Amino acid sequence: MAGIKDVAARAGVSVATVSRVLNDHSGVREETRARVLTAVSELSYRPNTLARSLRTDQTRTLGLVISDVLNPFFTELARAVEDAARGRGYSVIIGNADEQLSLQDHHVRTLLDRRIDGLLVSPADGDSVALREAALLGIPMVFVDRWIEGLDIPLVRADGRPAVRDLVAHLYALGHRRLAIITGPVASTTSNERVRAFRSALLEHGLPLPDAYIGQGDFQTASGRQAAERFFALPQPPDAIFATDNLMALGVMEQLRTRGLRVPQDVSLAAFDDIPWFLHTDPPITAIAQPTQELGHRAVAALTDLVEGRSAGSVTLSAHLIARRSCGEDERTRR
Amino acid sequence: MAGIKDVAARAGVSVATVSRVLNDHSGVREETRARVLTAVSELSYRPNTLARSLRTDQTRTLGLVISDVLNPFFTELARAVEDAARGRGYSVIIGNADEQLSLQDHHVRTLLDRRIDGLLVSPADGDSVALREAALLGIPMVFVDRWIEGLDIPLVRADGRPAVRDLVAHLYALGHRRLAIITGPVASTTSNERVRAFRSALLEHGLPLPDAYIGQGDFQTASGRQAAERFFALPQPPDAIFATDNLMALGVMEQLRTRGLRVPQDVSLAAFDDIPWFLHTDPPITAIAQPTQELGHRAVAALTDLVEGRSAGSVTLSAHLIARRSCGEDERTRR
DNA sequence: GCTGCGCATGGAAACGATTACATCGGTCAT
DNA sequence: ATGACCGATGTAATCGTTTCCATGCGCAGC
Numbered sequence: 001m002a003g004i005k006d007v008a009a010r011a012g013v014s015v016a017t018v019s020r021v022l023n024d025h026s027g028v029r030e031e032t033r034a035r036v037l038t039a040v041s042e043l044s045y046r047p048n049t050l051a052r053s054l055r056t057d058q059t060r061t062l063g064l065v066i067s068d069v070l071n072p073f074f075t076e077l078a079r080a081v082e083d084a085a086r087g088r089g090y091s092v093i094i095g096n097a098d099e100q101l102s103l104q105d106h107h108v109r110t111l112l113d114r115r116i117d118g119l120l121v122s123p124a125d126g127d128s129v130a131l132r133e134a135a136l137l138g139i140p141m142v143f144v145d146r147w148i149e150g151l152d153i154p155l156v157r158a159d160g161r162p163a164v165r166d167l168v169a170h171l172y173a174l175g176h177r178r179l180a181i182i183t184g185p186v187a188s189t190t191s192n193e194r195v196r197a198f199r200s201a202l203l204e205h206g207l208p209l210p211d212a213y214i215g216q217g218d219f220q221t222a223s224g225r226q227a228a229e230r231f232f233a234l235p236q237p238p239d240a241i242f243a244t245d246n247l248m249a250l251g252v253m254e255q256l257r258t259r260g261l262r263v264p265q266d267v268s269l270a271a272f273d274d275i276p277w278f279l280h281t282d283p284p285i286t287a288i289a290q291p292t293q294e295l296g297h298r299a300v301a302a303l304t305d306l307v308e309g310r311s312a313g314s315v316t317l318s319a320h321l322i323a324r325r326s327c328g329e330d331e332r333t334r335r
Numbered sequence: 336m337a338g339i340k341d342v343a344a345r346a347g348v349s350v351a352t353v354s355r356v357l358n359d360h361s362g363v364r365e366e367t368r369a370r371v372l373t374a375v376s377e378l379s380y381r382p383n384t385l386a387r388s389l390r391t392d393q394t395r396t397l398g399l400v401i402s403d404v405l406n407p408f409f410t411e412l413a414r415a416v417e418d419a420a421r422g423r424g425y426s427v428i429i430g431n432a433d434e435q436l437s438l439q440d441h442h443v444r445t446l447l448d449r450r451i452d453g454l455l456v457s458p459a460d461g462d463s464v465a466l467r468e469a470a471l472l473g474i475p476m477v478f479v480d481r482w483i484e485g486l487d488i489p490l491v492r493a494d495g496r497p498a499v500r501d502l503v504a505h506l507y508a509l510g511h512r513r514l515a516i517i518t519g520p521v522a523s524t525t526s527n528e529r530v531r532a533f534r535s536a537l538l539e540h541g542l543p544l545p546d547a548y549i550g551q552g553d554f555q556t557a558s559g560r561q562a563a564e565r566f567f568a569l570p571q572p573p574d575a576i577f578a579t580d581n582l583m584a585l586g587v588m589e590q591l592r593t594r595g596l597r598v599p600q601d602v603s604l605a606a607f608d609d610i611p612w613f614l615h616t617d618p619p620i621t622a623i624a625q626p627t628q629e630l631g632h633r634a635v636a637a638l639t640d641l642v643e644g645r646s647a648g649s650v651t652l653s654a655h656l657i658a659r660r661s662c663g664e665d666e667r668t669r670r
Numbered sequence: 671g672c673t674g675c676g677c678a679t680g681g682a683a684a685c686g687a688t689t690a691c692a693t694c695g696g697t698c699a700t
Numbered sequence: 701a702t703g704a705c706c707g708a709t710g711t712a713a714t715c716g717t718t719t720c721c722a723t724g725c726g727c728a729g730c
Contacts, residue, residue: 282617
């Protein structure tokens with residue numbers, strides 16, 4: 001591959017001049033600039049970003065560590081992030097943590113080793129050494145969707161609490177009294193928030209949330225299946241299940257299918273995070289939708305602010321309930 | 336961030352020695368090595384991969400350009416690719432082409448600018464200048480799932496033709512005679528293959544494939560919706576629709592839903608690429624499943640072979656039909 | 671006819687690593 | 701005692717850029 005020297009030689013100028021026209025600095029004679037440009041295209045020269053970044057100490061690259069690529073919510077987020085970043089002249093390197101702390105930290109380190117300009121992360125459950133080090137190092141960093149308590153990092157997310165409250169009201173109105181929830185990993189901030197909101201909404205209706213009705217999940221399909229299994233081994237199984245993400249809802253459906261149980265006749269089902277398929281499942285699934293795209297855009301905006309030396313604050317958007325048939329029929333969903 | 340010089344200084348050795356222990360070259364006294372190692376950890380030093388790659392001319396990074404992150408088939412593929420690559424000590428940078436030639440070429444260029452060691456791509460429809468240039472430059476490269484005619488690049492894919500033939504037989508046995516197909520972009524190799532297999536299978540049963548029953552899609556949801564719309568504007572709409580990917584099948588379902596049509600009573604539906612949700616849609620959707628994980632693993636194996644100077648050949652795996660209720664009931668699906 | 675200034679350009683140092691080659695004791699065979 | 705060799709380490713060139721500083725030139729002001 002041709003280097004800047006080759007271009008310089010062919011244009012009959014020094015490398016400094018080539019560099020100047022490439023980064024369009026002023027003070028290059030128009031005719032010289034033209035000569036350089038033709039040399040560039042004749043050699044189909046492309047600058048080596050490694051060398052450039054090494055010298056300038058910036059990569060114009062953002063790192064994005066997501067919890068699970070197989071989760072449609074995160075792929076949609078990733079898509080939005082990449083779009084926004086590209087619009088601002090950054091590229092994005094995605095790391096998939098697969099909900100594992102160790103894999104997350106592996107990616108964070110790899111990303112830092114590449115000297116990315118900033119890091120966008122929706123942290124997995126648990127205490128991440130890599131993330132804490134990064135924060136200490138002063139790497140520009142923004143949390144999206146999930147966060148880590150005690151770290152002073154801007155956070156872009158949707159507050160799901162009001163929507164959870166709406167969901168409980170909806171379930172109550174449909175006559176459900178034994179409501180269960182499937183959580184994410186124990187220390188997951190989003191999941192905990194959803195559980196607390198769920199519990200306090202139940203309280204408003206005078207309903208308890210027995211421990212047996214709290215299924216411990218990990219945001220992945222298999223855990224939804226297992227939690228459902230445990231619910232149905234109970235002497236008195238719940239009559240409605242709220243999965244705190246869409247993959248666990250999928251797991252619940254798989255379990256119901258093997259048991260031959262019907263939704264919503266035998267049990268109701270609702271999920272956090274709306275995805276296109278929920279409209280076409282049997283039955284369509286009631287879900288709480290987040291403004292995923294905007295989450296991605298806002299996160300990139302915040303991060304680039306940080307990277308470019310401006311300040312950035314947290315952003316909280318809101319989520320809303322979309323009632324479908326999986327919780328039973330009411331005046332809104334019946335037609 | 337600490338550099339190799341800082342480590343050298345603290346350990347009281349030269350940078351050469353530090354480099355030697357870092358890359359565990361032989362010929363360093365055990366005691367020196369230990370001193371260096373403690374210096375490394377005390378400073379929590381991490382080598383700058385930019386500098387390293389610049390010097391060694393290798394990044395231990397693979398580029399993966401996929402057609403559409405929102406397509407579960409590709410995210411599963413990406414996941415498998417990343418796993419396999421990590422297992423071999425490579426990391427992966429993903430570019431999402433969003434089925435657009437220009438975006439694909441943008442990513443290919445960006446990836447090459449980063450001096451990735453090899454490129455894995457499932458090319459979008461059309462003539463890609465960037466890809467051809469890369470091939471000419473001799474960049475190690477492997478196609479996965481899709482390919483470009485006339486480029487001599489190893490290809491890892493699943494041959495869907497026998498499965499398509501099975502699908503047609505299945506539909507025929509269920510009494511369907513007016514079979515329609517929704518294709519991908521015009522020049523898409525996989526889509527064309529599927530159409531040809533579909534047409535010749537129809538021929539075996541003495542059935543025609545009128546142009547009106549060929550819906551022009553682009554592998555994305557909206558195009559499935561539009562193709563279905565056109566089918567139902569026909570004086571005699573098809574009684575079975577085969578979407579050549581899962582997102583277009585989603586689009587068809589959306590369209591059917593707005594028209595109030597039922598599957599399979601009013602029309603049957605089948606898709607290429609099986610995804611977990613197909614089991615839970617209303618009704619469950621008949622699909623042709625590819626061995627996605629293995630596709631990813633084999634592709635990485637082939638690419639790393641190339642990168643590391645070995646030779647690599649194409650790989651063809653097979654896909655198989657999974658009959659569900661969306662095409663009607665037969666002895667296999669009824670129970 | 672100098673001096674000084676600004677403009678266009680070139681020379682060379684840096685970025686942080688790797689690595690070919692040089693150096694320096696020490697050991698061993700002669 | 702001498703020289704060859706070996707093992708451990710250091711010196712410095714190098715990768716492909718950017719950028720600070722120097723240089724040379726023409727021109728205006730005196």
